[in-house]
Amino acid sequence: MSLIHKKTKKQKNLAMVIVGDRCIGCDACYVSCKTDWDVPAMKEAFRTKVFEVEGEDVHGNPTIGFLPTLCNHCDNAPCVDVCPTGASFKRDEDGIVLVEPDMCIGCKACMVACPYDARYYNEEEQTVDKCTFCLPRISNGLDPACVATCVGESRNFGDLNDTNSNVSKMLKDATSVYKLKEDEGTSPNVYYVTLNY
C-alpha cells in the first residue's frame, strides 16, 4: 500500500457509527483499547471512554445516557492544523488522523485544539497519543478493538465510500443522526444514530 501525503481524494472514508441506545455503559471498549495499545495505567490516559450522563426528563424523572467517545478523525482536524512539526496528520487514503511519535515534540498544542478532548499525553512514551481507528488492526483484517468487544454491538466501523458497507446502510436506515460539536466546523467522522428496526 502506498503510504502518505499523496494529495488524492480519500479512497476510503472510514467512520464509526455508534447506535446510541445499544450502549449499556459496560466500558469493555475502554479496557480492550487500553490493553491492546499499552495505554498507561492512569485515569487520564485513554483513547476511548464512555461517559455516563445523568439528567431529568420533562416530568422530573431521572434519566441516564451513555456516550461513547473517541477521536472523531475530523475532515477539518484542528489538531492537524496546529501541529508545528507535522506529527499530527490526516491520512489521504482513508482520513485517519494519526500522531507520528518520532515527530511529536510534546508541545500539546493539538490537545488544546481538539474540541473533543480525544488526546492525552503519554508520559512513558513522551508523546501525544490518541485513537488510530485501530489502523494496525484494520490493516490486518481485524475490527478495531473497541468494536470487536462491544457487548451491546453499539459500535460499528467501516467505509462510508462503500455504499454496501454496514455503516453506510446504518446511516441510510437511521431515524436520527448526529455528530458531536458539528458547529465547530470539524466535520467529524463518528456518527451517533438511532435505528428503527
Place this chain on the structure above:
Amino acid sequence: MRRHNISRRGFLKLAGASSVAITAGITGLPSPLKASAKQEATRGARFLKYDRGVESPSFCEMCFWNCGVNVYTRKGVIHKLEGNKLNPNNRGHLCAKGNAGIQSTYDADRIQSPLIRTGKRGEGKFKKVSWEEAYKYVYKKLNPLIDEFGPETLATFMHGTGEPYPHMLTMAIGSPNITIPAYSQCMGSREMAWALTFGTGVSGHETFDMSNSKHMIIFGRNMAGSVQVREAEDFAEGLARGSRLTYIDPRQSESAVRATDWLQINPGTDMALALGFIHVIIRDNLANMDFARKYCYGYNELSKHIKKYTPKWASEKTGIDAKTIERIAWEFAKDAPNVVAIPARRMTRYGNDTQTVRAIAILNALMGNWGVPGGIFIRSKVPVNFPKEELPDAPDARRADGVGEGEKYPLAPTSLGRTNGIYEATLTKKPYPIKAWILYGTNPLSHSSIGVNNLYKAIDNLELLIAIDTQFSDTVMYADVIFPESTYLERYDAPFVQKDKTPFIALRKPAVKPIYDTKGCFEICKGIAKEFDLDDWFEKSPKEQVEELSQVLSKEQMETLEKDGVLLFEDVDPYPNASGSALNFSTSTGKVQLYVKDLEEMAKKQGDDFSPLPVYKDPVMPKEGEFRMLFGRTPHHSHARSQNNWVLLELQDDTPVWMNPKDAKKMGFKDGDMVSLVNAKTEHKSDHSERLKVTKRIKEGSVFIHHGFGHTTKAWTRGYEKGTKENWFISDGVDPLSGAAAFHNGFVKVVKA
C-alpha cells in the same frame, strides 16, 4: 462514580463548556519545525503492522459466566484477550472485566508461593514454604481434628472452575460439608422456586430468550449492569428489535434506563406486584388456557387464591399505581406467548425470596411461554457419553448446614449446601464443631450472611483454615496455610461442558507458563490428598481429561474443537412447544405446578411461608431515621475479587452512598457530603467515609452502594480500603424454604463523616 472521576479530561468540555482545564500555552509554541524527508516518508508506517501473536483457547474466569476467550501471546507474554466469536456465552465480545483478565495474571500482589502463617491470625505474617511443607502442614493439623471430631469437622467452600478437586478431596476425607456459595449466597431461592414450578432450575446460564422477546418484565435483574455477556447482548438485542421492557427496581440501574416502564417499587414487595399481575390476568381471562389445560396443575386453586390480591391491594403494597399494574398485565398478555418474566439472579433479598420467584414463575406459566421463542428456551445436553468418573461414597455423617432429609431445609440440594449454614455451625458449634475450612476462591468476609462480626468469631473457632486461591483476600489473610493457584491463563482445566440452547464444549489451555510458584487446583488437592493416602481418587489431570476427549469425540469434532476452542452441537430444538412437540416436566405431578402439592404437608406444620401458592407477607421495615441498605453490581467489577485490578479501578474505585433527595433534605445533607454508614443493629460504623450521591435514582427510605469494595487486606496495594464493605451492613436473614440468605433487611443510619 465515573462522572466525578473525571479530572483533566472532563465531560464538561465535551458538553460544550469551551476549552476549560487545558491552557497549555499556545503562545509559547516553538516555531514550526520542518520534518525531514525521511520522517515524511516513514510517517505513520508503524501503524500498519500488527503482530497478533500466538493464539490459544480458553474461557474466562473473571466471573462465573465463562465466556469464550482467545488468548494472544507475543514472545511468551500475554498481549490481548479477545472474545471467541463461536462461543455461545459471549459471541466474540468480552466485558470490561473479561478484557482486564491479563492484569490478574501479571500482578505482583498475587500469592507467589505456598505460605504458612507465622504471626497472629489476620496479621498478614507468613513464611514462604515448599509445597511439601505446606501439604505436610495440612496433614499434621487436620488429621488430629479428624480423629477427635470426625471427618465432618472439615467444611469446604468452592467457587471457580477447579471446584471438582476440593470437592473430591473433601468427599474422600469423608466430610459431607461441601458448599457452593452460588446457592445460598446467590441463586438458591430462584432455583428452588423454578424447580418446584417447572421441575428444573433457571440454571446459571439463564434460559430467558430475551433477544426474541416482545415484552420482558424484569424484577430487579440488572441485565445491562451485571454484564454476563450473552445476557447483556440478548437484552440489548431484544430492545433494539422493539421489545417492551417493564423493569422493577427501587434503584434506577443501567437496565432501568432502557425500560418502557421503570417501576420504582417499594423494596421487598415484588411478590405483591407479581400477584397483582396474576390477578388481572386471571380476572380478565388473559391466561393462555390451552397451555394451562394441557400442562398446568392447580389452575382452579390459583384462581381462588388470587382473588384477594387485587391491583388496588398490590398498589398499596408496592407504591405502583393500580392502573399501571392493570395496563402492564394487559400488554404482557397481549404479546404472549413471546414474553418473559424474569426474577433476580442473586435472589438473596427479603427472606420471602422463594415464594416471590414462585409468583414470577406462575406469571410465566400463565403466558404459556415454556419452550417458545421470546419466552423460556429449553436447554439440551451435550450429546456425548463422557467417561464416568468414580467418586468416593457419600459420607455417612449428617451435614452441619441443615440440608438433607429430616433436616430444617429438606428441599435444599446436598450437592450445593448452605454456605450460611456452615458459617452458623462454625460459630455456634451446633450441630457439631466445625474445626477446619478449605476456602477455594471464596472470600466470606467480603460477602456472607451472618455479619462480619460473627464471621470473625466463627473464624476464631477454627483450628485450621486452608486457602486455595490465585490472590489474597480479606479471608485468605486469616488462613493458616495458603496454596497459590495458577490463574486461568496459566493452567489447563477440564473440558467445559455446557447444557444450553446450543450445547457446547469449550477448551482451556495454558497461554503461558505460571509466572510464580503456583499450581492448578487439581495438583494442589492431589498433593494434599497424597498425605492422607487418598491421591488415588485424583486419577486424571485436567490436561489428561482434555486429551481423553479424543476417545469420545470423532476425529472431525476433535479437529474443530482444537481449531476453534469450542465445539457446538446445533442439532437441538430450544423451542419444542413452538414446534409442536410434547413437553415434559419433571415435577412430582409431571406438570407445571401453579399449585405445589409437595408443599402441602410442610405448609400445614409450618405455615404460610411454605404455602403451595405464594402468600404475601409485608417486609420488615426500618425505624424512623434508619434506611434500608441495598447493594448491587457495578458493570466494572466482579464479586469481591477484582477491586485490586488497576484498569478496573480506573473505571470505579469508590462506593458513593445513593440517597433520595427527599431523604437528604430531611437529613440536612447535600450532594457530595462525606458520610459514613452505621449498622442500626450492631452499631458498627464504617471506617470509611463515602461521598453522598443525592439522586432520584434511589427510592425514598433506602440507600444503595455497589458490592465488592472495602477490602482490608494490605496485600492489595491498589484496592486496599477503597470503598465501603457492604457486608458490615446487610441482614442475616434466611429464606425458610430454600435456606438461602436474605441480605436486604439490613438497616443503617447515615451520619456525617
